[in-house]
Amino acid sequence: MLSYTAKRLVQTVFVLFGISLITFILLQVVPGDPVALMLEKRADPETIAKVRHELGLDLPIYVQYLNFIKGALHLDFGTSYFTKEVVSAALFRCFKVTVKLACMSFIFAALIGIPSGIFSAVKRGRGIDTFVMVLSIIGVSAPAFWVAIILQIIFGLKLAVLPISGFDSVAAYILPGIALGARYAGSMARITRTSMLEVMGQDYIRTARAKGVRRWGVIMKHALKNALIPIVTLVGTDFGYMLTGSMLIEKVFSIPGIGKLAVDAMSNRDLPLLEGTVMYIAFVFVIVNLIVDLSYAFLDPRIRYGKGAA
Amino acid sequence: MKKKFAGAFLLGAMVLSLAACGSSTGSSKPAAESGSDKGAAVTDAAKAQTTAGGEKTVRVAAVDPQVALDPQQYTYSIVMKITDNITESLLKTKGDGSLEPVLLTGMPEISEDQLTYSFELLPDVKFHNGETLKSSDVKYSYERLIKMAKMATLLENVVGYDELSAGTADELSGFELKDDTHFTITLKKPYAPFLSVLSTAYTAIYPEAACEEAGDTWGMQTLYGTGPFKLDSYQTGVGAVLSRFDDYHGGPVKLDGVDYKFIEDVNTQVLEYQAGNVDYVDVDPSVYPIYSGNPQLSSEMHGFQPTGCYSMTLNVKTFPDAKVREAVALSIDRKAICESILHGTATVPTSYIPAGIIGHDDSLPEFEYDPERAKELLAEAGYPDGIDLRVTVNTKYQGNVAIATAFQEQAKAAGINVEVEQVDSAAWSDMKHSGGVDCGISNWYVDYSDPESMLYPMTKTDTNSSFWHNAEFDQLLEDGIATTDTAERQEIYAKAEHIMTREDWATTPLYNETKYYLLNPDITGFEIDSTFRMFWKDADIQ
Numbered sequence: 001m002l003s004y005t006a007k008r009l010v011q012t013v014f015v016l017f018g019i020s021l022i023t024f025i026l027l028q029v030v031p032g033d034p035v036a037l038m039l040e041k042r043a044d045p046e047t048i049a050k051v052r053h054e055l056g057l058d059l060p061i062y063v064q065y066l067n068f069i070k071g072a073l074h075l076d077f078g079t080s081y082f083t084k085e086v087v088s089a090a091l092f093r094c095f096k097v098t099v100k101l102a103c104m105s106f107i108f109a110a111l112i113g114i115p116s117g118i119f120s121a122v123k124r125g126r127g128i129d130t131f132v133m134v135l136s137i138i139g140v141s142a143p144a145f146w147v148a149i150i151l152q153i154i155f156g157l158k159l160a161v162l163p164i165s166g167f168d169s170v171a172a173y174i175l176p177g178i179a180l181g182a183r184y185a186g187s188m189a190r191i192t193r194t195s196m197l198e199v200m201g202q203d204y205i206r207t208a209r210a211k212g213v214r215r216w217g218v219i220m221k222h223a224l225k226n227a228l229i230p231i232v233t234l235v236g237t238d239f240g241y242m243l244t245g246s247m248l249i250e251k252v253f254s255i256p257g258i259g260k261l262a263v264d265a266m267s268n269r270d271l272p273l274l275e276g277t278v279m280y281i282a283f284v285f286v287i288v289n290l291i292v293d294l295s296y297a298f299l300d301p302r303i304r305y306g307k308g309a310a
Numbered sequence: 311m312k313k314k315f316a317g318a319f320l321l322g323a324m325v326l327s328l329a330a331c332g333s334s335t336g337s338s339k340p341a342a343e344s345g346s347d348k349g350a351a352v353t354d355a356a357k358a359q360t361t362a363g364g365e366k367t368v369r370v371a372a373v374d375p376q377v378a379l380d381p382q383q384y385t386y387s388i389v390m391k392i393t394d395n396i397t398e399s400l401l402k403t404k405g406d407g408s409l410e411p412v413l414l415t416g417m418p419e420i421s422e423d424q425l426t427y428s429f430e431l432l433p434d435v436k437f438h439n440g441e442t443l444k445s446s447d448v449k450y451s452y453e454r455l456i457k458m459a460k461m462a463t464l465l466e467n468v469v470g471y472d473e474l475s476a477g478t479a480d481e482l483s484g485f486e487l488k489d490d491t492h493f494t495i496t497l498k499k500p501y502a503p504f505l506s507v508l509s510t511a512y513t514a515i516y517p518e519a520a521c522e523e524a525g526d527t528w529g530m531q532t533l534y535g536t537g538p539f540k541l542d543s544y545q546t547g548v549g550a551v552l553s554r555f556d557d558y559h560g561g562p563v564k565l566d567g568v569d570y571k572f573i574e575d576v577n578t579q580v581l582e583y584q585a586g587n588v589d590y591v592d593v594d595p596s597v598y599p600i601y602s603g604n605p606q607l608s609s610e611m612h613g614f615q616p617t618g619c620y621s622m623t624l625n626v627k628t629f630p631d632a633k634v635r636e637a638v639a640l641s642i643d644r645k646a647i648c649e650s651i652l653h654g655t656a657t658v659p660t661s662y663i664p665a666g667i668i669g670h671d672d673s674l675p676e677f678e679y680d681p682e683r684a685k686e687l688l689a690e691a692g693y694p695d696g697i698d699l700r701v702t703v704n705t706k707y708q709g710n711v712a713i714a715t716a717f718q719e720q721a722k723a724a725g726i727n728v729e730v731e732q733v734d735s736a737a738w739s740d741m742k743h744s745g746g747v748d749c750g751i752s753n754w755y756v757d758y759s760d761p762e763s764m765l766y767p768m769t770k771t772d773t774n775s776s777f778w779h780n781a782e783f784d785q786l787l788e789d790g791i792a793t794t795d796t797a798e799r800q801e802i803y804a805k806a807e808h809i810m811t812r813e814d815w816a817t818t819p820l821y822n823e824t825k826y827y828l829l830n831p832d833i834t835g836f837e838i839d840s841t842f843r844m845f846w847k848d849a850d851i852q
Contacts, residue, residue: 032736036743038460047459048743082377082384083546084526094547149577157585164585165578254573256374256547264376267706269736 004305005294012286019282020072023275024065034081034269055081068275077276082268087276090261094245095280097167098257101249102242104177109184110235116185117192117231122219124197132189139186148179148252165254176253180246184238191234195227202226228299233292240288244281366851367567368833371579371591374572376546378529381511382451382458387755387842390511392550392570394843396438397514397535400429400448401505405839407666407759409505412560413443413515413536417505424500424794431491436557437517438540445493449485450518456482461512464757467501467791500792502799506758511843538563538847548572564835564850580828589830595709598826599653610831613655613824617664617840618755618764620656620710620820622701623776628748635815637687638699638749641724642717643679648821651712655826659819662764662811666840668796669761669803677811677819684724696725702747703730704738710751713820742775750775751820756841761803762791768810768817778816783809 035051052058056067071078077087113136120132155175156164163172199205200223208218245259258277265273296303372391377384379393402412411417413435419428435443456462456474465471469484484496497504507513517534524532533541538560539552553567571587573579576594580601583591593601593611601607622642624635648656658676663669688696701717703710711732718728733741741747752775756763767774769784786806793799810816829836835848 030737031740031746032734033740033743034736036739037736047462050459084378084530085546152578152581157581160585164581164587165573165575252575252578254571254575254578256572260547260574267734267736268376 001294001297001305005290008290008293012283012290015286016279016282017069020069020275020279021065023278024068027269027271027274028061030269032269034271037268038081068272072275072279077279078272080265080273081270082273087272090273091258091276091280094256094258094261097255098243098245098250098259100167100173101176101180101246101255101257102239104173105179105181105184105242106239108177108181109188109238112181113185113188114192114231114235117189118196118219118224120189121193121196121200129193133193136186136189139182139189141186142182144179144183144246145248145252147182148176148249151175151179152252165252167253167255172253176249176255179252180242180249184242188231188235188238192227192231195230196223199223199227225299229296232295232299236288236292236295237285240285243284243288365567366565367569368565368590368830368846368849368851369569369571369588371573371582371588372549372570374546374574378526379533379541379544379550380529381461381514382455383460383529385461385512390842391844392544392552393514393529393533393535394511394537395539395552395568395846396533396537396541397511397516398537399509399511399513399515401509403506403509403759403839403841405837409509424497426494426496427504428494429492431493432559433491435536435559437520437536438534438555439517439520440557441517441519441534442490443515443517443536444490445487446490447518448493448515449482449487450521451515452485452513453482454516454521455512464507464510464512467497467499467504469496469498471498500794502791502794503758503760503762506760506763510757512757539565539568542567546572560847563847565846568846583828589833590836591828593826593828595652595655595823598655601828602653602826607828610828611826612829613826614838614840615664615822615824616755616842617666617759618753619659619662619664619822620751620753621662621817622820623747623750623752623774623817624815625745625748626776626778626816627745631691632814633687633691634693634697635818637684637691637697637724638721638726639677639815639818640680640684640687641721641726642818642820643720644677644820645679646720647713647716651709651716652821652823656821656823659822661807662817662819663761663803663807664756664764664822667756667759667761667764668799669764669790669807671804671807679720681720681723684726688725693725696727698727698729699749700729700731701749701751702738702741703732703751704735705732706735706738707751707753713751745775745777747775758841761799761806762787765803765806765810774817776816778810778814780809780814780816783814 035048035055035057038051049058056064059067068077075088079086080090083090116132116136120129123129152164152175155162162175163169166172196219200219205218205223208222209215213222243258245257245262247259247263249255250257250260258280261273262277262281264270265277294305297305373388375384375386375389375392377386377389379389379396381390381393398412400411400413401409404410409417413432415430415432420426421428429448431443431445431448437443452465452468453474456465456471459475462471462475465482468482470479470482471484473479474482484498486494486496488494514535516528520532520534521528530544533544536559538555538558540555542551542553544550549572550570551567552569554563554565571582573582573588576597579588579591580593580597582588584607602611622639624638626635629635629638644658648654648658660674660676661671665672685696688694699721701714703714705711711730714728714730718730721728738747742750754764754767754774765787768776768778769787783806786802786809790799790802790806793802811818827838830851832852834850834852837845837848
């Protein structure tokens with residue numbers, strides 16, 4: 001298990017390296033020059049050249065990349081071209097906000113999605129099952145920004161019980177948490193239902209029932225535990241997505257999180273900030289996937305990571 | 311028990327979805343309008359709180375500048391919206407375009423040959439850090455503007471500009487310090503808009519020692535000026551908090567502070583206004599039709615016409631024949647665009663130089679839509695079968711995307727086959743500079759109330775993407791800045807404009823817009839000018 005984890009962590013370094021290279025190359029190919037954007041108004045070619053030099057953009061591309069790698073090894077991605085904020089500080093500042101939003105929407109999605117999925121599977125084919133599944137489709141397909149505006153109008157403006165925007169109180173995270181969590185709740189409900197139904201058709205469930213275990217005891221202890229692997233896979237990656245921020249939700253609710261940071265960095269071609277943000281997002285996904293993989297071993301004793309495995 | 315548990319969640323899910331479904335019957339428009347009746351009670355209650363606490367703080371919904379609050383480095387109007395209340399320039403442009411002294415005892419004296427300007431500073435003007443304003447701070451600020459490069463060319467006519475800009479000199483030699491309150495500035499050649507330039511936010515006066523010490527943090531953590539409010543805090547993504555400066559040289563300030571809240575989404579901004587959480591908000595054109603019909607808000611909505619216009623620019627490298635450019639200008643139906651896409655918030659222009667600025671010729675007719683004539687012109691130019699035209703628009707301005715799409719349809723009648731290309735801001739700036747924009751839609755506003763500010767990008771730089779140059783036009787602009795007589799300047803700039811928009815057709819004006827904002831009716835004395843500058847100095851909450 002330990003050696004497997006170590007191996008995966010080493011792989012992570014290569015994955016991040018590859019991603020950084022691809023990002024760097026893409027940014028050279030995509031049209032858009034941060035300097036042109038900075039000097040929108042009255043700049044002459046000499047001024048542009050001067051600023052390019054100051055930012056080190058006149059260096060050969062491979063030198064720029066090596067400089068980036070050198071810094072990245074020390075978690076130093078440089079400073080933003082526009083805000084002059086240290087990139088790692090900006091990432092941390094936005095991360096703190098995004099984590100809160102991610103937790104709020106994750107709690108909402110998991111508390112609504114997983115129980116509804118279980119319930120729906122148990123009541124399979126009944127009206128209530130159809131109802132839950134219709135709701136989940138609405139949850140998955142309703143655009144998040146639309147849900148957000150509706151929530152803002154109802155709870156923020158009309159009922160005036162929750163803040164319309166902002167991020168300085170727990171209450172402020174409720175509406176964005178719901179708006180962001182709705183589609184995850186929908187997909188969690190569906191995967192839970194499918195997975196539960198598959199498990200509940202197994203022989204051991206019938207055996208357990210025959211032994212006289214109470215119905216909900218069977219469902220929760222025997223069925224759910226065995227149905228968890230696909231659920232954990234989905235829930236884990238969903239949480240990863242949440243941790244990388246949601247541009248739309250953050251914009252609508254004025255939450256300065258990772259999503260907004262990434263989009264701003266992209267639209268400004270703020271290269272240091274963009275590289276830093278991409279590295280962060282890649283890191284989150286790699287780590288979340290690793291945790292999900294490791295959790296399989298706990299969920300299903302048949303899965304063992306060790307010598308010869310993986 | 312567990313059944314109940316699951317049921318409770320189901321109920322929760324139901325409530326949520328019903329809330330969402332209930333509103334799906336109508337578009338966001340009726341939803342927003344219906345918000346007004348109940349929202350009204352909330353609005354009034356919350357607005358009252360502003361004054362009940364004794365604290366007179368105005369809350370402004372603003373767009374996050376994401377950069378240092380330093381117009382010398384970042385030339386965005388959203389930066390100046392904040393800094394204009396913290397820092398001051400020597401002079402101020404009033405609503406009628408005339409200038410008044412702010413940090414000076416009177417208007418500067420100008421020598422006979424129009425080259426030397428003598429200034430006298432007000433005595434005992436304090437910066438927010440307690441220091442007294444001195445002539446050397448003015449010199450420092452102007453030299454810094456030049457070193458910062460972004461808007462340096464504003465001072466290009468000052469003696470010693472070239473040397474300082476090129477780095478061969480450390481000082482601006484045309485700036486002569488006499489004593490702590492007296493100094494002169496010498497120009498290379500007469501430059502009529504010079505004093506107007508000194509009224510812009512770019513030429514705000516910073517305290518030398520503090521600004522030097524702050525270095526890169528100037529405008530982020532530290533910003534001192536001589537203005538009515540001092541900067542307490544600024545956090546990108548959050549907001550900027552300003553509080554009254556008690557030693558303000560311009561007399562007592564009534565407000566206790568101004569609180570800028572950064573709210574990015576234009577709809578959320580207005581919702582916060584409706585809920586009474588902000589006192590001022592800009593109404594974006596995209597949400598204007600939603601809220602303009604709302605009786606609760608219409609009396610609180612104000613409009614102004616910014617000095618500038620939206621125009622369509624043709625790259626003369628791609629379209630060297632002026633006839634082709636004229637044909638393109640004739641094949642866009644400006645009136646239809648103003649009425650439909652812009653919901654009547656815009657008018658068809660008669661000239662590129664907007665009304666109120668020297669050089670605006672009010673005898674000219676509106677730019678017209680004449681696809682038949684356009685077809686003839688194309689035939690004369692050797693394109694009887696029409697032409698293909700790639701129109702590039704910056705997606706930051708969604709209105710432009712809609713306009714380009716309408717143009718696509720309108721231009722068909724003239725035999726012009728329009729392809730719309732959408733790019734983001736960074737790509738847009740890049741393509742403009744590198745000549746990659748054949749036909750672009752963009753806007754331009756004056757930085758100071760002078761035609762030079764309007765026409766500058768057409769001649770000195772190629773930032774307007776047309777790469778058009780005309781010797782006569784360039785000469786007229788040279789003459790224009792060297793002339794001080796208003797009537798003469800009127801003639802010069804009207805002629806220059808005629809060459810640009812009605813002979814060479816390099817740039818054709820599309821529309822003059824009206825900007826709208828919502829303001830808490832309890833607030834008096836608020837000032838916003840046609841160059842987007844926003845002043846809370848004389849404001850009060852009743």
